[in-house]
Amino acid sequence: MRVVKAHPPSVLPVLPALVLAALLLPMAVPLARAGVIDPAYEAYLNSLPGDQKVSVLIYLADQAPISQLDAELRAERATLSVRHETVITSLMDKAAETQPALLAELAARQDAGEAGGYTPYWIANLVVAQMTVDAVREVAARPEVGVVYSN
Secondary structure, eight states: OOOOOOOOOOOOGHHHHHHHHHHHHHHOOOOOOEEEEEEHHOOOOOTTTTTEEEEEEEEEEEOOHHHHHHHHHHTTTHHHHHHHHHHHHHHHHHHHHSSSHHHHHHHHHHHHSSSEEEETTTTEEEEEEEEEHHHHHHHTTTTTTEEEEEE
16 A cells, blocks of 8 residues: 655645735725715805804715615515614614714814714714814715715
């Protein structure tokens, strides 16, 4: 009986595939995107001094998948009370998941005098805030922000 020693598999045959995967992986990972200011509102903001306070609606980019939930609940023939609880819970959970960092920044800006009051809402995952024009632009550039509108 002849004994054959097993050798570890060679990496060389798969090396080109590994290199290609390493080069393509960054393209497959979505880049963090900043929010935008509504173009009509941006034009108005351009006419104001940077330290003037304005009232804004900050819609977060990540919204609850209400259309998807609706389709699922219809397919399940869910009762009205189940639909209500599922949708409300989804909306509240999305806001609780996505708003804390923005709210912390708004609190810091309020302490620094760059923002007045602000109120978070879960019904549409948005925050109503009063802040300086400069602060609006900086907040709009955050990755969790979708669109900023005039209030």
